[in-house]
Amino acid sequence: MLGSGSSGNTTLVEAQGTRLLVDAGLSCREMGERLDSSGVDPASLAAVLVSHEHQDHARSAAAFSRRWGVRLMGSAGTYAALGLEEAGIAGYDVLEPNREVQVGAITVRPVPVPHDASGPLAFVLSCGDTAIGHATDLGHLQRGLVEAFRACDAVLIESNYDAGLLREGSYPWSVKARILGAWGHLSNDDIGRYLAQGLGEACRTVVLAHISQNNNHPELVRMTAEQALQRRGRSEVALTLTTPEGTGWLEVEPPAGAPRGAKQLRLF
Ligand SMILES: [Zn+2]
Ligand SMILES: [Zn+2]
Numbered sequence: 001m002l003g004s005g006s007s008g009n010t011t012l013v014e015a016q017g018t019r020l021l022v023d024a025g026l027s028c029r030e031m032g033e034r035l036d037s038s039g040v041d042p043a044s045l046a047a048v049l050v051s052h053e054h055q056d057h058a059r060s061a062a063a064f065s066r067r068w069g070v071r072l073m074g075s076a077g078t079y080a081a082l083g084l085e086e087a088g089i090a091g092y093d094v095l096e097p098n099r100e101v102q103v104g105a106i107t108v109r110p111v112p113v114p115h116d117a118s119g120p121l122a123f124v125l126s127c128g129d130t131a132i133g134h135a136t137d138l139g140h141l142q143r144g145l146v147e148a149f150r151a152c153d154a155v156l157i158e159s160n161y162d163a164g165l166l167r168e169g170s171y172p173w174s175v176k177a178r179i180l181g182a183w184g185h186l187s188n189d190d191i192g193r194y195l196a197q198g199l200g201e202a203c204r205t206v207v208l209a210h211i212s213q214n215n216n217h218p219e220l221v222r223m224t225a226e227q228a229l230q231r232r233g234r235s236e237v238a239l240t241l242t243t244p245e246g247t248g249w250l251e252v253e254p255p256a257g258a259p260r261g262a263k264q265l266r267l268f
Contacts (some may be wrong), residue, residue, distance in 0.1 A: 001023075001025045001037065001207070001209065001246040002026065002031065002034040002038070002243045002246045003025065003030070003034065003158075003213070003244060003245065003246050003268075004136075004209045004242035004243065004244060004246060004247075004261055005056075005209075005210055005211060005212070005213060005242070005243070005244045006056050006210075006212065006213070007025075007026075007056065007244045008025035008026035008027075008030070008059060008244070009023045009025040009056055009057050009100060009136055009209070009210060010022070010023050010024055010025055010026050010031055010034070010121075010246075011023065011059060011134060011156065012035065012038065012040065012093050012242070012265060012267070013106065013125055013132070013134075013266070013267050014020055014040075014265070014266040014267075015105050015106050015125075015127035015130070015265040015266070016105035016106075016127055016128075017105060017107040018046050018103060018104030018106050019040060019044060019045050019046060019114050020045055020046050020047045020048065020049060020103055020104075020106060020125075021045055021047075021048045021049065022049045022051065022099050022125075023048075023049070023050060023051055023057040023058065023061075023124060023136075023167060024048050024057070024058060024060045024061040024064050025055070025056045025057045025058065025059050025060075026041055026057065026060065027059065027060055027066050028060040028063040028067055030033070030059060031064060032067075032068075034246065038249070042064070042067075042068040042070070043068045043069060043070070044244060045068070045070045046070075046071075046103050046104045046143075047070065047071050047072070047093070047103050048061060048065065048070055048071070048072050048073070049072075049073050049074060049095075049108065049121075049123055050072055050073065050074035050078050050082075050258070051052055051074070051078075051082035051119065051120060051121050051122070051123070051136060052074075052075075052078055052081075052117035052118070052119070052120035052137060052139065053077075053078050053082050053117055053118060054137065055182075057136070057137070058082055058127045059087075059180050061082065061084075062084060062087040062088075062089050063084065063130060063251070065087075065089035065090045066087070066088055066089060066090065066247070068090075069090045070090055071089075071090050071091040071092065071093060072084070072089055072090075072091070072092045072093075072107070073093040073094075073095055073101070073103075073123055073254075074092070074094075074095055074119075074121065075094065075097075075110070075118070075119030075120070076094050076119060077096055077117070077118030077119025078117075078118060078119055078121075078125060079094065079121075080094055081118040081119065085123045088241060093157070094106070094112070095110040095121060095123070097111065097112045098110065098111060098112075098144075098148075105127050105188070106125050106126070106127050106265075107124070107125070107126045107127070108122055108123055108125055109123065109124040109125075109147075109148065109155075110122075111123065111124060111135075111144060111145050111148045111242075112144070112181060113135060113137070113138035113142070113145060113250070114138055114139045114140055114142060114183050115137045115138050115139055115177065115184070115185075116139075116155055116181075116183040116184065116185055117130050117137070120137060120138070122135035122136075122138065122145055122148075123135075124148050124152060125147065125265065128253070128254065128264075129254050130153050130252055130253070130254045130265050131152045131153055131154075131265075132152055132154040132155070132156065132252055132265055132267060133145075133148065133149035133152040133154070133155040133156065134154065134156045135155075135156070135157045135158065135190075136156075136158045136209055136210045137158060137159070137185060138139070138158070138185070138186060138212065139181055139183040139184045139185065140158060140182050140186070140190065141186070141190065141193075141194055141198065144159055146194070146198040148201035149198075149199075149200060149203075150198075150202075151202055152200060152202065152203055153202055153203060153204060153205065153253070153254070154203065154204070154205035154206070154207065154250070154252045154265075155199065155203055155205070155206050155254050156206075156207040156209055156267070157186070157191065157194070157206070157207070157208065157209065158185060158191075158208070158209050158210035158211075158212065158242060159186065159187070159188050159190075159191040159199075159208040159209070159210075159211060159216070159221045159224075159225065160179070160185035160187065160210050160216065161179060161184055161185060161187050161188070161212045161215040161216050162187065162188050162215060162216045162217065162220045163180070163187050163188075163189060164173075164223075165215045165216060165217070165220075166180065166212075166215040167252065169214060169215050170213070170214075171215070174224075179215070179255060181250065185210070185212075187264050188216065188220055188221055188224040189224065190226065191208065191221075191224065191225060191228070192224045192225065192228040193228070194228075195225055195228040195229050195232065195234070195237075196228040196229075196231050196232045197232075199228070199232070199237070201235065202255055202259075203218065203237060204236065204237055204238060204253075205237070205238050205250060205252060206237055206238070206240070207240045207241075207242060207247070207250065207267070208221055208239065208240070208241050208242065209242045210242075211242065211243075218241050220239075222239065222241060223243055225239055226239065249266050249267070250266070251266055251268050252265045252266065
């Protein structure tokens, strides 16, 4: 992850020489600098997938597309909500729910999620036998997403807030109700239930993202997730927590037993 949280979300994914971004929530300059420091030429990206129109995910999508000539991909709702028709972008591919598209070596499966935006999406990104699930900003875990992520080798998902800290915090009640609601964000407890009940057997890497700086604490995120994995007898699953500054590269290896030379995905 190049950045994560309410200050801006951007994930860089690489497989077999194809690189793409999920979201463009940092400033255009910041994205260029962070790509540069991870050794990636912005113009070499095959696409930017835009999960939804909220600023912390789409802040510089149009500017980045214009500046570097990179196509955007997302739902028809995201295209309309961002006013991209007039934006002079390099191009836009409309993604239909659960219809796979090929971006170079990476297969992209868009999965609809419940969030208060226009056609918001999560993604399953796969290459050969290796797959990652990527979901930020969703109010609850629907069966469709849990099933779509079941065979993933790595899952990146938000653990946005601690319900106690949010309720006691300083946000106006209307904002608290939005975050807590079925179309808001996932809490640490939601993730605990997911890890204990919904995580697929193939998954060996979990990245917990979009951690609120006001209504959460990394220690609470880690403790809730570790306890859930222990309950499930899955202590071997590697947990990574993201920060606003992002993370380094995480290698997602092909599953054990995959044919030799099986493909590998990398996630920044
Ligand atoms: Zn967000
Ligand atoms: Zn959002």
